[in-house]
Amino acid sequence: MLWVDHIARIRDHQDKQAFAELFHHFAPRVKGFLINSGADATLAEECAQDVMATLWNKSHQFDPARASVATWIFTIARNRKIDLLRRQRRPDPEDLTWGPQEEPDQTDVLALQQETIALGAALAELPAAQRDLIEKAYFGDLTHSEIATQTGLPLGTIKSRIRLALDRLRHAMK
Known part of the structure; x- marks a missing residue:
């Protein structure tokens, strides 16, 4: 058929x-x-x-x-x-906690701060084209198709650049 x-x-x-x-x-x-x-x-x-x-x-x-x-x-x-x-x-607004919460363990806070600094440095080391796509996908919460529409790049190019960027970030965070 x-x-x-x-x-x-x-x-x-x-x-x-x-x-x-x-x-x-x-x-x-x-x-x-x-x-x-x-x-x-x-x-x-x-x-x-x-x-x-x-x-x-x-x-x-x-x-x-x-x-x-x-x-x-x-x-x-x-x-x-x-x-x-x-x-x-994505959490529903009614699922979000309100009011005072228990203070997190300072060791966890310090570890998170160090990871955040390391991730920021690793992101800064990425080529601009890869960094831009990572930011759109993960911080802008866009799908690959939405990024393709927004940037005019082919979907395969977007996927390849994101995959390469994630590999670089994984290696940098080890």
């Missing part, structure tokens, strides 16, 4: 039958992929639904010269899972 034709029918004619066939084929596979990559069933189901809605809404962005339909869909799934996991890690 030529899935590219299905995407074109969705893009050009909002063809519900083509979408239903794509959904029937890919949604269970996306859900399984997400579960196999560590997501719980609820997150996988939510993410799979979101991926398929994205397919419907952004079918015009599919470029068969860049990827197959399956690659495009599973890339959306992977990115959506990362986005959802990042959102889950």
Whole structure:
């Protein structure tokens, strides 16, 4: 079956039958992929639904010269899972503690200060292009796709630079 034709029918004619066939084929596979990559069933189901809605809404962005339909869909799934996991890690305001808290152990405070200084120095030693991407990804809390949109750099370049920067930081922090 030529899935590219299905995407074109969705893009050009909002063809519900083509979408239903794509959904029937890919949604269970996306859900399984997400579960196999560590997501719980609820997150996988939510993410799979979101991926398929994205397919419907952004079918015009599919470029068969860049990827197959399956690659495009599973890339959306992977990115959506990362986005959802990042959102889950953020604390809700009601989960934040208020008022006086127990003083931390001074040894822990000193160790954290030393690690922070070492990390700052290691970040300063990175090439500017890598440091900028690390700051956007980890301090700006942007996804790789959002960074690509913001900077105009190819997604692969962003991933490579971040991976290289993280390797350099790991070695510097040892």
